[in-house]
Amino acid sequence: MSPSKIVELSSSIATNTKLVDDYLSENGLPTPSFDASYPPDLPLPPHITQAKQTVLEAMDELEALLLGPMPKIFNDLVVRLTGQTSLHAIAKFKLANNVPFDSTITIPELAKTSGLDEGDCNRLISHALTNRLFVEEEPGVIKHSAMTSAIVNVPLFRDWIEETCENMWSSAPRIVSAMEKWPGSEEPNETAYNLARHTELPFFADISADKSGMRAKRFADSMSFFQANPTMRTSLIVDNYDWASHKVVVDVGGSQGDVALGLVKRFPEIKCVVQDLPEVIAGAPKDVERVEFQGYDFFTEQPVKDADVYLFRMIFHNWGDKYCIQILKNLIPALKNGTKLVINDHVVPEPGVLSPFNYRSVRAFDLVMKECFNAKERDINDWTALLKKADERFVIADVKRPEGSQLQIIEVNWEG
Structure with a gap:
């Protein structure tokens, strides 16, 4: 048997x-x-x-x-529905930061230091302890655990937790209501986030509307933490594509030029143009040899003509197909036969390739994109269909995932 x-x-x-x-x-x-x-x-x-x-x-x-x-x-x-409540509070009220590393603290002391009601603080810590956030030395007396120590010591980790709880976690319960209210919508202001925040502004416009600048900074810091993940490092795209055979690379939506800086350091013949919104590139490095920063909105026609490669790194997953097609169509006037598009983004595996345990995180990330942006993660069939809808002259030539990377490299030929 x-x-x-x-x-x-x-x-x-x-x-x-x-x-x-x-x-x-x-x-x-x-x-x-x-x-x-x-x-x-x-x-x-x-x-x-x-x-x-x-x-x-x-x-x-x-x-x-x-x-x-x-x-x-x-x-x-x-x-699990309430599982992150205490973690949210730890990040928002900086509870972990207010616990000393070399000793303990009582719940009343922590409540006072953090500006919390003592009863609320006790309730939150009692819940946190069940998730091994803090360690209870004796009743009402706590010290750090491995996880709360990481929240304090890992740069920007607390910001990422707070951002995730404030915007993503709070939006998640409204995704079904958003689907009911706006079935099939790809509009960035018809999302679960809009219902949760009671706003008609899209996600990025809403956080930018905060005059204190704190929400925009927290989001930027949380993305810096996210992209510091070894599976997201820019060297994976720099080292795993045939850049040496190209002269001019345009990084569309390239932020402050992390990829471009890696390219010009590695390949002495390459010139890079980094494009992003003016307020984004305002903080970019100045006077970098062979790197030009250019203010550009990718919903307008591409101004750099006849480059060899146009790079889109984690751009399309922020947008529904309708808007991705606009971005691609705005690129067409700049293209010549043989021009390459390099898309560095997620490619969702086919069902059954991953275990439910691993596939769950993939599908969860896709739902996050839906609830906040009405965007999506795409499998290879989705990518093929998207490019074809934009123009049949976009032809996928190669798809590969560098070892250790969560992003794949999709090479697209323009056969115009």
């Missing part, structure tokens, strides 16, 4: 956990811990990362099987 599924999963968990534990022990690395001294992230080689991933996938499936259908749904609706 073959073992049951739950026994099979538990065996996989035990086997792969031992692989991880043996590697850590053999290499003098710390074993996973909730202690505040544990590092915020621990890079591991691919084979150990895979073993860890196998454990997490099996745990996810085992939990769902052991809970059963109704308890699983109850857990998701009640427990």
